[in-house]
Amino acid sequence: MAPVAALAHWWDGPPRRQVSHLSGVVPDLLAVALDPLPAAAPAVVSFRPALPGSPGDQVHDVLRELDRAAVALFPAWLPGAEALDGSSALGVAAVRALAERTAAGSHNFGPFLADLAARALSGVSGTTFPAEVRAAGLARVIAAAYGRDHLVVIAELPGDAGPAAERALVHAAEWLVHHADVTVWLAGAPLRSVDRVRSVRLTLPPAIATLPVPPVRPAAGARVTYPPRSGVPRADSPAEQALERALAGCDWAHGRHWNHDYDPDPLGRRYRLDLYWPAERLVVEVDGDEHRGVTQFADDHRRDVHLQLHGNHVLRFTNEDVLADVRLVVHNIRQLLEQRRKGSSR
Incomplete structure (x- = not known):
């Protein structure tokens, strides 16, 4: 039987920096429960995978989508960059220098943060950093954009995920936890083919738990969604x-x-x-x-x-x-x- 989380905040039930399967909770309910993002909650993004795909494919997809999110959330994660002009070489040089100074006083890797800031400011895509560096850096900046120190990735388990796809998603989730220092919640379909992932039953607020629940969705194109920031239009809208x-x-x-x-x-x-x-x-x-x-x-x-x-x-x-x-x-x-x-x- 899945252990019941009886804590001050329902989102504290799944252990941090691990992969957990949320028993009986679909992503749609989580989306409503986390909107607006509670003040005490970690930053949260949701990932819908594309199937089929190997673990490497899933890692590639989630990093690509996290990169897009980080670029769209700029300059929220780099205070002081709001007035810089990305159309000039001076502006790009200035944002690189600002990112390097910011990284020196944090856990961020300076060259990666400078590269990400320059790409976000100038609109230039593409990076040469290895996946492990990107994973750690992207998790930090997305959390920082919301003023949080930790990131949770809700990975949707599609209803049409077979055993191979399920194993690939779990492998990718474990890779992300290890290299990005994030927490991953698997939500959606039951986890049938992997027994090493802990199952946690959450107790959502009554106003959320009584909403109608849709059937589990099939897989679609890979994408990450993330919360809006107060005071500005949605970066992804x-x-x-x-x-x-x-x-x-x-x-x-x-x-x-x-x-x-x-x-x-x-x-x-x-x-x-x-x-x-x-x-x-x-x-x-x-x-x-x-x-x-x-x-x-x-x-x-x-x-x-x-x-x-x-x-x-x-x-x-x-x-x-x-x-x-x-x-x-x-x-x-x-x-x-x-x-x-x-x-x-x-």
Whole structure:
């Protein structure tokens, strides 16, 4: 029987710096439970593997995706780089020097951090560092981007993973733990062909545990997803980035907060709001494909009701809405925002 984690925080159940299989927990529930990322939790990214693939293929895929995440999260992990210009040789030299100085006062490997910073600033891809160096360096910078000292990788076990694919994923997870000093949670399908991985049964908060659970997904293209950072649009959301660019030139759009933590009840659940005008109590959500799943859809409905009961108005747009006609989306936001402002001034 899987041991039950009865700790102060549910995410402390699986042992750190090991591979664990989360019994009875699917990635969709974890995604909701970790949004917003709790203050005491480690940084968390999720990896969906592509099948079939050898252990080496899986390591290659996850490192490629972690590299993309680290580049997108720049300069959050390198304070002082915000104003540097990547279009000039001087800017690239400056960011390399800054990275070297930062590494000297940390556990980072200076040459790797300098290379990553230069690539992130200039937009140049490709690196020659060995996989072991990349794994350790990427784990550190992604954790640092969220102000955390440790990284958890949630690796999804697809429903169509056969014995060979399952063994390859476990081997890759163990390699990642050993070389990147991370924790890996395997979640999704049962672990049938590997018996050396500890199984842990988590007790999620009741508001999460009662959400509907989707069937285990089959494998898809390899990708890593990571949490948004408070105060800015999601680094991995072209729709949020496009909407912010459109709003940036609008005087009436002042007072907005991206990816804002909202805590209406200190004893209740916190929410992360994609875009929020607190003075007008206007919430704008920009929904990607994940919101079409049964778990996220049910949670969206529940939280919309909760937000409205606390006096907020909620507008929802899909990524496609924003990318197809951002001006119409901005027009709709402005209309409702002005209505809310007129109503509050009476």
